[in-house]
Amino acid sequence: MEHELKQVYEKISKTMNLPPYQGMSSLKDISFAIDNIVAELNERRKNYAKLLEEHIEELSRTYQEIATLFELNNVFANVVDPEEGLESLVELLKQTIPFLAICIELNVADRYVYYEKLFKLDHETFAKAKQLIDTKSDSVFLIEPTHNSEVRNLLSIPVKSGKSLWGRITLVEREPDIFTAVDRKILEAAAQQLSSICERYVRLKREVEREKLREQLEIARQIQMRLYPRKLPNLSYVEISADTVPAIQVSGDYYDILVRENRVFATVADVSGKGIPAALMMTALRSALRTLSRNVETISQLAVQLNNVLCEDLEEDRFVTMILLCLTRDGELHIVNAGHNPVLLVSGDDITTVEAQDLPLGILRDTNYREVVTKIGTGDLIVAYTDGVTEARDSSGNEYGLERFCAKIKELRNHSVVQIVEQLKNEIENFSKGTQRHDDTTITVIKYLGDNSV
Amino acid sequence: MGYRVLVVDDSEVLRKIVSFNLTREGYAVEEAKDGKEALEKLRQAKPDLVILDIMMPYVDGFEVLKTMRKDPELKDIPVIMLTAKGGEDDPKTALEIGANGFLTKPFSPLKLLEEVRRVIGRGA
Numbered sequence: 324m325e326h327e328l329k330q331v332y333e334k335i336s337k338t339m340n341l342p343p344y345q346g347m348s349s350l351k352d353i354s355f356a357i358d359n360i361v362a363e364l365n366e367r368r369k370n371y372a373k374l375l376e377e378h379i380e381e382l383s384r385t386y387q388e389i390a391t392l393f394e395l396n397n398v399f400a401n402v403v404d405p406e407e408g409l410e411s412l413v414e415l416l417k418q419t420i421p422f423l424a425i426c427i428e429l430n431v432a433d434r435y436v437y438y439e440k441l442f443k444l445d446h447e448t449f450a451k452a453k454q455l456i457d458t459k460s461d462s463v464f465l466i467e468p469t470h471n472s473e474v475r476n477l478l479s480i481p482v483k484s485g486k487s488l489w490g491r492i493t494l495v496e497r498e499p500d501i502f503t504a505v506d507r508k509i510l511e512a513a514a515q516q517l518s519s520i521c522e523r524y525v526r527l528k529r530e531v532e533r534e535k536l537r538e539q540l541e542i543a544r545q546i547q548m549r550l551y552p553r554k555l556p557n558l559s560y561v562e563i564s565a566d567t568v569p570a571i572q573v574s575g576d577y578y579d580i581l582v583r584e585n586r587v588f589a590t591v592a593d594v595s596g597k598g599i600p601a602a603l604m605m606t607a608l609r610s611a612l613r614t615l616s617r618n619v620e621t622i623s624q625l626a627v628q629l630n631n632v633l634c635e636d637l638e639e640d641r642f643v644t645m646i647l648l649c650l651t652r653d654g655e656l657h658i659v660n661a662g663h664n665p666v667l668l669v670s671g672d673d674i675t676t677v678e679a680q681d682l683p684l685g686i687l688r689d690t691n692y693r694e695v696v697t698k699i700g701t702g703d704l705i706v707a708y709t710d711g712v713t714e715a716r717d718s719s720g721n722e723y724g725l726e727r728f729c730a731k732i733k734e735l736r737n738h739s740v741v742q743i744v745e746q747l748k749n750e751i752e753n754f755s756k757g758t759q760r761h762d763d764t765t766i767t768v769i770k771y772l773g774d775n776s777v
Numbered sequence: 778m779g780y781r782v783l784v785v786d787d788s789e790v791l792r793k794i795v796s797f798n799l800t801r802e803g804y805a806v807e808e809a810k811d812g813k814e815a816l817e818k819l820r821q822a823k824p825d826l827v828i829l830d831i832m833m834p835y836v837d838g839f840e841v842l843k844t845m846r847k848d849p850e851l852k853d854i855p856v857i858m859l860t861a862k863g864g865e866d867d868p869k870t871a872l873e874i875g876a877n878g879f880l881t882k883p884f885s886p887l888k889l890l891e892e893v894r895r896v897i898g899r900g901a
Contacts, residue, residue: 390885
């Protein structure tokens with residue numbers, strides 16, 4: 324019996340890696356040895372239980388971390404302003420990383436966002452911690468307790484996307500322990516989310532500004548449209564129609580019709596360039612022309628004076644090409660062509676052109692402008708236009724050209740001037756369908772009805 | 778005496794995580810690995826709260842909850858449902874058939890404790 328017990332003990336101690344019990348001689352000894360084994364087993368069980376608990380604790384922490392990473396997405400899901408959501412972000416980070424203070428600094432477009440929260444840190448240490456960070460840098464800062472810094476430890480991650488550095492997010496002092504690799508991963512994920520918000524904010528901001536500009540441009544367009552003559556003079560010896568279409572909302576083209584002492588003054592002009600700069604010059608040109616036209620006898624005088632005003636006002640690389648027309652009741656027509664497209668005189672099936680004779684306005688002071696004088700007959704048409712007409716292009720890049728324009732005018736010449744302008748406009752519109760209009764387009768058509776006063 | 782909570786989930790790891798966090802806060806925790814075992818343990822133990830996973834083999838969480846709400850002895854026991862991230866309609870359905878709260882996996886164990894405290898109405 325004793326021998327068998329000894330054998331049992333040997334077997335157990337061998338499997339448990341215990342030292343063989345020496346000098347066992349009695350049952351008492353064996354019973355004592357077995358007590359030892361039971362004590363050892365209990366100790367081991369306790370250790371295993373502790374180990375298991377530690378594992379579950381670790382697992383639970385990991386689960387918390389994963390949950391945090393998932394939640395980070397939700398915090399900013401519908402956020403537009405970078406400041407929104409910071410409070411929830413901090414709360415979320417705090418659930419996972421036991422830091423004592425946090426500071427988030429962002430520079431987004433015109434916004435400076437600063438957020439700080441101290442949980443268990445004094446202001447003095449926090450201020451010191453902030454001094455340790457270079458806000459201009461785009462690298463990660465990590466201070467460990469072994470660095471013997473005034474701040475026990477610190478983890479600071481830049482908020483950036485591509486080349487844009489938006490700011491940084493800094494955790495000050497972790498309690499207990501040191502910042503872990505997982506802490507860093509989570510903070511990086513938070514920074515990533517923040518940078519997406521910053522990008523989104525900048526894009527939105529730009530969009531809003533573009534929209535504002537579009538609105539202002541639309542207002543400018545409406546103002547400019549009112550500067551063109553709204554009601555053309557109703558005279559017994561002429562029929563007049565004119566229209567303009569801007570390339571980009573506002574135009575550098577100008578046309579006007581004035582009646583002075585039974586004479587019709589008409590003008591078509593084109594300020595070099597397009598858009599707002601050209602439109603601003605067009606308004607200045609209109610004021611100058613309307614003022615000067617009261618005190619001049621001839622259109623060549625008007626051209627000289629306008630040129631001198633424009634030479635003073637225009638920037639060096641800007642100029643104005645212009646047609647000035649003056650038609651009397653008896654069909655005498657005076658034309659000044661200052662560097663502009665030819666004026667077309669349509670008489671029956673014949674079209675003659677009056678080409679540019681002098682420099683555009685605004686180039687050389689005291690330039691002399693010559694008048695062409697001619698007599699036109701009843702039913703004749705005078706057509707003045709800007710280069711947006713003949714230089715219109717189709718989708719293959721072909722130019723509309725003067726030839727096509729003249730052919731169309733001939734075809735339409737017996738229509739009313741309103742119809743002629745309308746149909747010429749449609750023709751060009753159709754020709755350049757599917758392309759972007761590249762210049763302002765203006766057409767003025769005058770039909771002489773003959774001196775019917777007598 | 779601490780409140781008694783029954784944790785029902787087919788994932789052992791998740792059961793352990795929930796149990797660990799609840800036990801540490803002083804709750805007495807029992808576990809069930811599927812809907813069938815849950816219903817058995819519910820009838821035996823009548824816990825103060827059930828934490829119930831939706832996706833389980835055989836009898837799912839919705840079934841368990843529906844059965845509970847029809848049973849006069851079990852119908853008043855509060856239930857927190859655990860829903861998966863993808864199941865967008867789950868929380869709505871869960872609340873409609875009488876859940877008292879829900880958490881979306883992966884949930885923060887801290888949020889779990891908050892939710893448990895909220896549903897029971899006080900701490901352990």
